[in-house]
Amino acid sequence: MKIIRFDTDERQGDTIGDTAYRRIRSDIIHGRLVPDEKLKLERMKEVYRASVTTLREILNRLAVEELVSAEGQRGFRVAPINEAELHDLARMRTLLETHALRESIVSGDVEWEAGIVAAQYKLSSVERDLIEGEAPGDLNWVSFDWGFHYAMMSACGQRVLMRTYSSIYDRLARYHMLALPFRGETVVEEHERLRDLVIGRKADDAVELLTRHVQGGVDYIMQSGRFSVA
Incomplete structure (x- = not known):
């Protein structure tokens, strides 16, 4: 992809x-x-x-x-940033992504599974480089994160949902980029586990992990100290 x-x-x-x-x-x-x-x-x-x-x-x-x-x-x-919007965006992302994930787990075929594996492999390579300090300073890691999450949702067959999700993802990604650096090993492990749960068609476990994954990002943003939100 x-x-x-x-x-x-x-x-x-x-x-x-x-x-x-x-x-x-x-x-x-x-x-x-x-x-x-x-x-x-x-x-x-x-x-x-x-x-x-x-x-x-x-x-x-x-x-x-x-x-x-x-x-x-x-x-x-x-547009300004604020804590209320951060939490609202995270809740909306979770709502849309978990719904699309459940639908995709039901409908996804082998090509969908292959797309998830490929997207997670690309993302993990970037994440490892970031952790080891070998990534170029201008590396656009958010695009690889987007690619993985989109791949997991891509079999849901709901275009309006996906367009809405894309906008929410981008607005939430702005908070993540302002709170650099990269979150580290925990995120890598969560992405690997998500891949396995989704391909294994374990919807409830995947949704639970995804919900914690998004909330973990919010917690990191709030604790990063890189900026304050009014």
Whole structure:
């Protein structure tokens, strides 16, 4: 499975707006544009090589996704962070992902199983490099985490759910990226165990572990000390 969700490279057929949208969105999720930062269109025009009109359209789109806050005539800011939203996003992610996981365990075939194994293998390789300090500084590990969790859910057959989940995942991922570094060995072990439980069709155990996995991420964010939430 090729992971392209967080890929910001220009693709064939892209408009300037398409590329700029992905780059701005990625910069918000990865914390390069920090919470509550004023988004100055003249500067962004140079950085993202897009017109002010195109940038306004992109920022309005990101405001709908709740990654940007529109301030009327005063322009735009990166959406702020807060503890209530963090917990709400985690609860919604858990609700959607556990439901999709149960459906996938019932419906998934051997190709689905192979996709999970492949995605977890890629993720574990990245996680080991991070733990051992051998990963490049710009490694986009969140894309591999996304790839694994998406693979587990991918047989649910519910497109609306998956689109909603994708948005929730991205907004929660922003909190994780702001709370770097990587959580460590516990996460690696949980991913390995999730793989085994899902392929073994042990739905109740998989859902229980997944719920603890997401909550563990929230606990880490709150304890990291890398930022405070109001």
